[in-house]
């Protein structure tokens with residue numbers, strides 16, 4: 001599997017570390033222990049497209065956001081963590097690098 005780093009381009013998935021699904025941090029002033037436990041340890045784990053955080057640990061060592069399909073492992077977009085949800089330019093190149101797969105553009 002190739003994963004497109006927003007800064008380095010497509011790289012082997014072994015260079016990356018999965019950080020987790022993107023979630024909204026609870027308000028520290030009002031959150032109770034159950035909300036913190038849910039935020040820190042629970043994931044929705046759907047069969048479909050998920051917004052995730054990844055670390056390019058064996059490359060630029062930067063965090064980034066990715067949209068990945070949990071069944072097919074297809075990645076349709078990556079971007080810096082603070083960027084808007086626009087796809088990075090390397091996403092299509094990584095998808096095209098997967099042998100024998102049809103690259104589908106757009107939404108599921």
Ligand SMILES: [Zn+2]
Pocket residue numbers: 005006007008009056059060061062
């Ligand atoms: Zn990188």
